[in-house]
Amino acid sequence: MITIKEVARRAQVSSATVSRMLNDSGYVSEEARDRILKVIEETGYVPSENAKSLRTKKTKVIGVVLPKLGSETTSRMVNGLDQVFAEKGYQILLANTNLNASKEIEFIRLLKSRDVEGIVLSATNTSGPLMDEVQKLKIPVVVVGQDLPDTPSVAFNEMMASKDMIEYFIEKKHEKIAFIGVSESDRAVGVLRKQGYLSAMEEHGLRIEEHWIQTAVFDVESGYQAMQNIMEHSKKRPTAVFAVTDRLAIGAMNYIKQAGLRIPKDIALAGVGASELSQYVTPSLTTVDFHYHKAGQEAANMILAQINQEDIPNDKMVLDYRLVKKDSV
Template identity: 80%
Template structure:
């Protein structure tokens, strides 16, 4: 069995020199590096592909940091990303932050230490510390879903899409529209979608009762509780509810059904995501279809362009959307 000492002997260097090169933990002359790599490839001390990556610095791996592995929208984005990258011989290494901004920063550092050729981040927020860490990376980097100035990104037109959905609800005769959102630390889903809602209501000159606006988290149960709070605390009940995700909307639907309310006869309901589940609930959910699979494909093309050109563009891709008009409105 070949050992690091044998590699060092054959390359006429010290074991410490071999270790420094393998771990990239110190200076190794180019001449010594070439001799070590030649021995590694000849002896099979490490697989030849690994030796090649040490020489070329090309691992053919892209790190992908995700907010939640169980999310259908995340799955669709990853499928689009992986399809494009696989065609170019790349593999993806997934990291799940579980909606924890601190873990996003930890994974950025971890992936950089693994010598990935690029990183794609589906971010939960755009806090200052995260932006600082991104600027330190010095590897191709793309953000999906959040707009970070100066950073290549693939985003959705959150304000316009939300505004159009509120316009649609009002067009259907609903002037009392409630809102179930998430924390505004999630700039895209929490802040931008809320801005779209408020702007649309203001545009139509419609009042908003304070208790019509509820903040939840990203699950069905939270949507249920938010709907309960709206119905139990409002002096005037809404005739329609807009939730910033399909899961929240389905949670709200469960509460309304439990209370014997008919959808859409007694109250209308709309969400965001065009999830598969949204079309199988009763009634099927009116929702916004953001092109998550396309977002993954666009992110992959961006990262590949950055790798091949060895430059970091400041481009921002804004994707289109569509309203899926079903029987819940």
């Protein structure tokens, strides 16, 4: 296998000159550059990435900590990341926490030990230990989906999106509106989306029955169970239900249908995520479309700016949304 020394010998230059040209790290005369390029073309020499990373201290790898690989919203965000990083010659190393908050810290430490150049963290919680771990990082980091103090982030306008969906229900003459949420350890999904619901209901003077608010986990079965709890324990049946993810909404939809009720005539229903499945269930699901692909792109650009020691014009980005009004409302 040809080495950099052999390239230098054939081009009649020093190994240091070849290295400077390959890494674009110093002056190389046009004459020497032409001879080196000719030798590389003739021999098919390819620089060793391992050796190059040792010399430059750059691995060209970005760690990405994800809550759940099977999630469509996660997939869209990762596609946005990969599009930008691939264009700049970077690879991504994925770590899946499977919604286990303790694994977020574990994977942050693991990725740092692998000498990644930066970390994109799609966090499920904003606990003190996680924030402490992020603050200790000596490499660029960007959080997607949550807003951590003193850390660059790309978040979504969760509260307003939720509030607007409740306003849409009210516009359609619904006053008895139930809510299926998740644990408040997830500030974005568990706290802010709930605050949007409560704020809209309060502003319109609408009463909330005790069992209209249910807490679930991130899957279809949990949405089914939450809807069953609403129906079986509420004194008054709601005419509309807002679930904080499409999966939860589809679980609720299954229960409503099995109970012999019609959507939206008996109960209107909406979710969040604009998943592909939301278009194909019957009736098609009204939902909130957050721009997850763009979030990935913006997070990648933020990381690269930090790596290149460039100023970030806005290191606390909040992306907009749109209501996707379908047949379930």
